Amino acid sequence: MYDLIIIGGGPGGYMAAERAGHAGLNVLLIEKRALGGVCLNEGCIPSKTLLNSAKIYDYAIHGSVYGVSVENASLDHKFVLQRKNKVVDTLVGGVKSMLKANKVTVVYGEAFILSKTDVKVGDEVYSGNRLMIASGSVPVIPPIDGLDEGLKSGFVLTSREILDLEEIPEKLVVIGGGVIGLEMASYYASAGSKVTVIEMLPKIGGTIDEEISKILLKNYQKKGIEFILGARVTGVRQGTVLCLTREQNNEPSPALPDPVLPAEPSCVLCEKALLAIGRKPAVSGFGLENTGVVIERGAIRTDQHGLTSVPNIYAVGDVNGKYMLAHAAYREAEVAVNHILGKRDVMRYDAIPSVIYTSPEVACVGETEESAKARGIDYASVTAFSARKRPLYTIGTETDAQSIPFAFAVSSVSPTHATSGDV
Ligand code: FAD
Helix, strand or coil: CEEEEEECCCHHHHHHHHHHHHCCCCEEEEECCCCCHHHHHHCHHHHHHHHHHHHHHHHHHCHHHHCCCCCCCCCCHHHHHHHHHHHHHHHHHHHHHHHHHCCCEEEECCEEECCCCEEEECCEEEEEEEEEECCCEEECCCCCECHHHHHHHCCEECHHHHCCCCCCCCEEEEECCCHHHHHHHHHHHHCCCEEEEEECCCCCCCCCCHHHHHHHHHHHHHCCCEEEECEEEEEEECCEEEEEECCCCCCCCCCCCCCCCCCCCCEEECCEEEECCCEEECCCCCCHHHCCCCEECCEECCCCCCECCCCCEEECHHHHCCCCCHHHHHHHHHHHHHHHCCCCCCCCCCCCCEEECCCCCEEECCCCHHHHHHCCCCEEEEEEECHHHCCHHHHCCCCCCCCCCCCEEEEEECCCECCEECC
């Protein structure tokens, strides 16, 4: 009998395993793909590794602003991929060693929950006093005409496949202008693709502050990325993504900045399309229904200790649908293990930072002006500064066409709500 059985070896699962193992609990961790989960293998780490190469390349080609000339700078995508794979292998190896050092038993295979205490992997049944669900999340695949065929044929990619794409597509359509879509748009634009982002909302960057979203939009457009905002993708055919603007759909047009609606918006030709409209908690197909845990709006309901509606079952990370970020998963894992150990600790969600690692980078924490307004929170001020406010030695002069853009916005709202800004 294990003290704790953890399903999923991503940030939530491996952090919980390490902490619980370190505290002397007898821990079993079950992972069906690779230790490190989405974050290390097909999310945060690989995407940031690609983006770092793109950033260095962008500096090289715009270096003359600083008096640094780089002749014939080029980005070798295949080399970038190899380097990315090495980084991933190193970090996954680190997780493996760390689990071993903390005496965690790791079983590779798909876990199926039989009851509140029993989990099956293949023919083997494992029993634990407590279970922790850390099964993460999967991409949302909407019912769009032709999408399933596109995914099968490899014309449409999810974030998993695009991080391993060997050739740079001449033309790439990104469906979804949220964080993952923007990061991939930014990398592939730097690497030479002609990128078009199609987004249903009238703004990019999801919930980020509206002013910052506008700054990002301008900078991406300068980079050559095209945007079709306020538009719905209605169909996918090999080589084509079809979309309707709200006007074509006879819906009221959102307030859109020019020139985001091209003359012929209904059909975009491309070699590859990335589907990046969001992720949803992974709650089905592994026997969760045999536990009786409550699922609310597609996610496992948890309290401030990570405890589900069943007293011996915890859920941490993306699967609880709260903050789908690796550092949130780490902290939730820490809190849940502390609860198991009888230590006082609670999860707070009011100041979780998030970053969009594009060029320019955006970092946010706390409320935005819009969310403060929506929640009726009294907020003090919102100020956006232009590039002029940053020391000129780091960004060049404001008249430099190629200067690296910078903006900072502060929205300070009530004493417990902090700031949102860009670094
Ligand atoms: P996951 O990392 O999804 O791990 C869940 C694990 O459970 C998986 O390994 C899966 O194989 C395993 N599993 C599921 N079901 C079973 C089963 N039945 N049996 C056995 N194993 C199972 N977050 C950030 O904070 N910063 C970033 O920069 C960032 N960038 C991202 C970029 C991309 C492209 C993507 C897709 C995500 C990014 N994220 C980022 C989000 C981050 O990856 C997730 O928030 C984080 O991985 C969640 O950790 P987790 O442990 O909940 O789940």
